Amino acid sequence: MDPVLDAAFFLRWLAAATEVMDREGDRLTELDSAIGDADHGINMRRGFNAASDAVAKEPPDTPGGVLVGVGRQLISKVGGASGPLYGTALRRAGKSLGDADHVTPEQLRDALLTAVDAVSELGGAAPGDKTMLDAMVPSVQAYGAALDSGAGLTQALAAAAAAADEGAAATIPLQARKGRASYLGERSIGHQDPGATSIALLIDAFARTAKGDADE
Amino acid sequence: MDPVLDAAFFLRWLAAATEVMDREGDRLTELDSAIGDADHGINMRRGFNAASDAVAKEPPDTPGGVLVGVGRQLISKVGGASGPLYGTALRRAGKSLGDADHVTPEQLRDALLTAVDAVSELGGAAPGDKTMLDAMVPSVQAYGAALDSGAGLTQALAAAAAAADEGAAATIPLQARKGRASYLGERSIGHQDPGATSIALLIDAFARTAKGDADE
Amino acid sequence: MKMLINGPDTVVADALRGLADAHPELAVDTEKRVVVRRDAPVAGKVGLVSGGGTGHEPLHSGFVGHGMLDAACPGEVFTSPVPDQMAAATAAVSAGAGVVHIVKNYTGDVLNFKMAAELVEDDGVEVEQVLVDDDVAVTDSLYTAGRRGTGATLFVEKITGALAQEGAPLAQVAAVGRKVNESSRTFGVALTAVTTPAKGSPTFDLPSDELELGIGIHGEPGRERRKMMTAREIAEFSLDAILDDLPPGGPVLALVNGMGGTPLLELYLFNAEVHRILGERGVQVARTLVGNYVTSLDMAGASITLCRADDELVRLWDAPVNTPALRWGM
Amino acid sequence: MKMLINGPDTVVADALRGLADAHPELAVDTEKRVVVRRDAPVAGKVGLVSGGGTGHEPLHSGFVGHGMLDAACPGEVFTSPVPDQMAAATAAVSAGAGVVHIVKNYTGDVLNFKMAAELVEDDGVEVEQVLVDDDVAVTDSLYTAGRRGTGATLFVEKITGALAQEGAPLAQVAAVGRKVNESSRTFGVALTAVTTPAKGSPTFDLPSDELELGIGIHGEPGRERRKMMTAREIAEFSLDAILDDLPPGGPVLALVNGMGGTPLLELYLFNAEVHRILGERGVQVARTLVGNYVTSLDMAGASITLCRADDELVRLWDAPVNTPALRWGM
Numbered sequence A, B: 001m002d003p004v005l006d007a008a009f010f011l012r013w014l015a016a017a018t019e020v021m022d023r024e025g026d027r028l029t030e031l032d033s034a035i036g037d038a039d040h041g042i043n044m045r046r047g048f049n050a051a052s053d054a055v056a057k058e059p060p061d062t063p064g065g066v067l068v069g070v071g072r073q074l075i076s077k078v079g080g081a082s083g084p085l086y087g088t089a090l091r092r093a094g095k096s097l098g099d100a101d102h103v104t105p106e107q108l109r110d111a112l113l114t115a116v117d118a119v120s121e122l123g124g125a126a127p128g129d130k131t132m133l134d135a136m137v138p139s140v141q142a143y144g145a146a147l148d149s150g151a152g153l154t155q156a157l158a159a160a161a162a163a164a165d166e167g168a169a170a171t172i173p174l175q176a177r178k179g180r181a182s183y184l185g186e187r188s189i190g191h192q193d194p195g196a197t198s199i200a201l202l203i204d205a206f207a208r209t210a211k212g213d214a215d216e
Numbered sequence C, D: 001m002k003m004l005i006n007g008p009d010t011v012v013a014d015a016l017r018g019l020a021d022a023h024p025e026l027a028v029d030t031e032k033r034v035v036v037r038r039d040a041p042v043a044g045k046v047g048l049v050s051g052g053g054t055g056h057e058p059l060h061s062g063f064v065g066h067g068m069l070d071a072a073c074p075g076e077v078f079t080s081p082v083p084d085q086m087a088a089a090t091a092a093v094s095a096g097a098g099v100v101h102i103v104k105n106y107t108g109d110v111l112n113f114k115m116a117a118e119l120v121e122d123d124g125v126e127v128e129q130v131l132v133d134d135d136v137a138v139t140d141s142l143y144t145a146g147r148r149g150t151g152a153t154l155f156v157e158k159i160t161g162a163l164a165q166e167g168a169p170l171a172q173v174a175a176v177g178r179k180v181n182e183s184s185r186t187f188g189v190a191l192t193a194v195t196t197p198a199k200g201s202p203t204f205d206l207p208s209d210e211l212e213l214g215i216g217i218h219g220e221p222g223r224e225r226r227k228m229m230t231a232r233e234i235a236e237f238s239l240d241a242i243l244d245d246l247p248p249g250g251p252v253l254a255l256v257n258g259m260g261g262t263p264l265l266e267l268y269l270f271n272a273e274v275h276r277i278l279g280e281r282g283v284q285v286a287r288t289l290v291g292n293y294v295t296s297l298d299m300a301g302a303s304i305t306l307c308r309a310d311d312e313l314v315r316l317w318d319a320p321v322n323t324p325a326l327r328w329g330m
C-alpha cells in the first residue's frame, strides 16, 4: 500500500538521503574532480548530515516543515553552487506545501515543480546545460506523467527515480554551459555531471522510502 | 719515457681533469645527493670549465702559474665547501712551485703536501673524517713512497691514483665528522664521500696524462 | 598525500586559530568563521567584505586591515562560504555608510553573496556588489558561467580599500572596484594538480612532461594541455592571451602570482620574462608585485594579472596598507 | 620534474633579473651577483652583508632594505657564494663604520666569507662575522661541522639591521647579532624532498607515508625518518627538541616558517599547534611570524624557530623595516 506523505515519511527520506550521501559521496567527489573542483560529495555529505542533526533536535511535524528545515540547513552549511541551489529548491518546495500535516502525491508534484523553478531562476541554467536540472526536469515530468496515467505514489516515484538516473547519464555527452564545468569547454564532454547525479540519488531515496514503506 | 713536468704537462692535466668532471659530474652529484646537497659534480664541472676557459685565454708558462690560475678560478667560481678547499690547495701548491718553467717529481710531491696542509688547515678535518683528505693523504703518501723506492714519475703517479681510489672507497664505512654529510650522523655511513671521489678523479687525470705522454 | 594537518575535517577551523594566534590585530571569530579588522566598524567608512573558499591564502583573510578589506569570510576548502558568514561579516563592518561585497565570479560565490545581501538589506544595510571576472582563459561567456575571478581580486581589494579608507562614499568605492576589474585580465598555468585535504589525492592527472594552460584556482583542469614549455614560452603564451583582451591604455600594474607550490625563485624568474616581453611590446609597467597571493593550495604554477592603471589607480595602489600579507606606507 | 624556468643553467641569473624588475628600490648587479640597497652606503652606518646559496628565497635578497640588510650575495643553487661576491658587496655598503657579515654555519659559507673578509680587510674595511648556528637537529658538535644556520638568520638579520639603522657602532651590532643567535633554536621537518633545477629529481627518496625530522634547508635528509604524524605531533616533537636546548628566560619571538612547498593554510594551522603547546608549557609568545621566509625551493615542510627576547630585542624586532619580504612601521 502506498505510504502517507506525512512528516514521518519525509524524515525517513531524509535519513535515507543522508545515508546515501555518506555512502556515495566519494563517487560524487570523483565525478566533480573530473570536471569541477572535487568537492560535490563532501558538500552534500556535510549538508545532509547537518540537516539530519538539526532536524533530529527538533523534528518538524509537517512535510513542509521538514523540507524547509533541510533547505535552510543546506543554505547555511553547504556553500558552493549546490548549497544555495539545493537549499533554495527544498526551502521553496517546503514552503509551497504550507503547514498541512500530510500532502497528496499531486501536491508533491507541485512542490517538485517549484523546486525546478527555483533552480532555474537562481542558476539561470536551461535543460541541456549539463547541470542538476538535467536530472530534475525529466524526473518531475516522469513523476507527473505516471500520476496522470493512474499510477500510485510508489510507482510514480519509481518512474521519477528511473528518469532522474537516465537524465544524469544523459549529461555525459553534453558540453557544460553553467557552473564550474563550463570553464572546461569541450573538455567537459564525456563526464557525468555530479549535481545531476546527486539529484538522482535523492529521488531514488524518495522511491526507496516509499517502496520500503509499501513493502511493509 | 717519463714526461717533463712543464706548463704544457699541467695544461694537458687540466684538459683531462675538465673532461673527467664533465663526464663523471653526474656521478659526483649522485654521491653528494646521498649524504649532501646534490651539487658536488655541478660545482666541479663549473669550476674546471671556468679554469680551462681562463687558462686558454692566457696560458701560463710555468707549472706554478697553471696551478695558481686553476686555484684562483676555483675560488672565484665554485663556492660551497669544495671551492675554497680545492682552490686554496691548488693555489698554494702552485705558489710553492715558484716560477720554475719545469719542476721535478720531488717538487711535485712537496706541492702535493702543501695542498694537503692547505685543506687540513682551512677545513680542520683529520684523516678518517670522511672528506677529500681521505683520498689526498694516502695518495700523496703512495706517490712519495714510490719515488723513494726509485719509481719514475709515471709509475709514481699511477701508484698515487690507485691509492686515491682506495682512499675514496675506504670512506664508505666511515661516519662523516666534517662538512654537510656530518649532519646525517650515522646515516652517513655506507656512502662514498663525493669530495674524496673527485680527488681520486683528479689524481687519476695526472696519472693518465703522464702515461699518455710516456706512451707516445 | 602528506599534509601538515591534524585531519581533513578540522583544517579550516585549525588554520583560523593559527591566524588568530599570529595576528592579534585581527578579530577572528572561529565559530562564525569571519575575520574582521579589530577596529571595525570604522566610523563613517564604507565597509569592504570579501570571501571565498579556503585554499587561496593569503586571499582573503590576509588582506584584512587598514587600507584594504574590513572583513573576510573563509568557506570550506574550495567551497564558497555560506550566506550566514557573509551576513555576519557585513553586520560587523557596517558603519552606516554601506558595504561593498567583492565577489569572485563563481556560481557558488555569486549565489551565496546574493542571498547574504538580501539578508542584510532586510536589516537596512546598503550593499553594493563588485564582481571580479578577470580570467581570460574562460573565453566564451555565452556558453560558460562567465570569466572566473582570480588574480585581479587583489587589485580590486587593494584599490577599493584605499578609496574607502579615504572616506569615499559607497557608489564611488563600488565604481572604482568595477573599473579595476574591467581594466584587469589574468591568465594562469599549472605544472601540477592541486590536492585538497578532503580528497587527499591530486584533483586531476597531469603527466610529468605536460602543463595545463588556462587553469583556475580551484584545481579545475585548464582549457588546454601541452608539452612542458620554458618560462619564456609560458609568459609569451599567457601575455598573448591577456594583451589580446586587455583594454588599450597606458601603464599597467602587474601581478606575477604563484599558485602556492612554486618557489619564489621561479616566480622572480618568471617575472623577468614577463617584463622582457612587456618591454618588447611597448607596455610600460608602473608597479610589480611578485609572490604567492592568490593561490590554490599546493598547486605548482603561476598566473599573470595586468591592470591598466591611470594616475588615480596608481595613487590608490601606492596608498598605505597594513594587512598580514600586503603592507606598505605605514 | 617540471619547473618554471628556461633551463637549469640560467636560473640564478634569470631570477636576479626578475628581482631587479620587481624592485627598483634595490640595486641588483646581475654580473657580480650582489643585491644592494639603492641608498648604500648609508653615511655613518655599519654595513650588513649576508649571503648563501640560492634556493632559500626570500632569504637573503628579500631582506635587503631599510632596517635590515644592506646587501646580499646569492650563490648558485644551494651553493655558498664566492669570495668575490662577498667582497664586492662589502665594498658597496662600507661607509667607514665597518661591516658585519652574517654567515650561516656551513663549511662552504664559513670558508668563503672568511676569504672575503681577508680580501676586504686588506683594503682597510673592518669586518665582524656573526655566525648563525641555531638548528638543534644537529646535536653533537664534536662530531659534526656544528649546528646549521637556518631560521634564526631572519631574526639575526632583522635585529642587527634595526640596531645598525639606529647608528650603533660595529661591535655593538655584532654583539646583538651574536646574542640573538645564542638565544635562538630551530627545528625543521620535511614532508617531501627538494628538487634542484640542476639535478631535476628529488635529492632523496621519501616514501609517501613518512616524514623526515630534523632536516636542513639544502635538501639534506634529516636525522630521523618516521611514519607520517599529525601537525600537533610534529609541533610537539619539534618543540621538545627546541625547548630542551633553548636558554631559559622570558617571552619568545616565534617564526613558523614554510620550506617553500607547503601552503600558507597549513603553516597557519601548524602555528595554531605551536601556540597551543607553548601555552601549555607556559612559554609566552611576544611576536609571531608565519610564512615562507627561509625556504628550500619546493620542499614541503616547516620549521619552528624560537628566540628568547628581552624588551630590547622585542623593540628592535618591532623597529621599522622596509624590504621586499619584511615590511612594517614605514
Ligand SMILES: Nc1ncnc2c1ncn2[C@@H]1O[C@H](COP(=O)(O)OP(=O)(O)O)[C@@H](O)[C@H]1O
Pocket: A032, A036, A037, A039, A040, A041, A043, A044, A079, A080, A081, A082, A083, A085, A119, A122, A123, A124, A125, A130, A131, A132, A133, A178, A179, A180, A193, A194, A195, A196, C078, C079, C080, C107, C108
Ligand atoms: N547555474 C547552475 N544551475 C544549476 N545547477 C548548477 C549550476 N551551477 C552548478 N550547478 C550544479 O552544481 C553542481 C556542482 O556542485 P558543487 O560541486 O557542490 O558546487 P561548486 O561547483 O561550487 O563546487 C554541478 O554539478 C551542477 O549540477
Ligand SMILES: Nc1ncnc2c1ncn2[C@@H]1O[C@H](COP(=O)(O)OP(=O)(O)O)[C@@H](O)[C@H]1O
Pocket: B032, B036, B037, B039, B040, B041, B043, B044, B079, B080, B081, B082, B083, B085, B119, B122, B123, B124, B125, B130, B131, B132, B133, B178, B179, B180, B193, B194, B195, B196, D078, D079, D080, D107, D108
Ligand atoms: N671541512 C672539510 N675538510 C675537508 N673536506 C671537506 C670539508 N667539508 C667538506 N669537504 C669536502 O667537500 C665535499 C663536498 O663538496 P661540495 O658538495 O662541492 O660542497 P658543499 O658541501 O658546500 O655542497 C665533501 O664530499 C668533502 O669531501
Ligand SMILES: [Mg+2]
Pocket: A032, A036, A037, A038, A039, A040, A080, A180
Ligand atoms: Mg564542486
Ligand SMILES: [Mg+2]
Pocket: B032, B036, B037, B038, B039, B040, B080, B180
Ligand atoms: Mg654539496
Ligand SMILES: [Mg+2]
Pocket: A037, A039, A080, A081, C078, C079, C080, C108
Ligand atoms: Mg566547490
Ligand SMILES: [Mg+2]
Pocket: B037, B039, B080, B081, D078, D079, D080, D108
Ligand atoms: Mg652545496
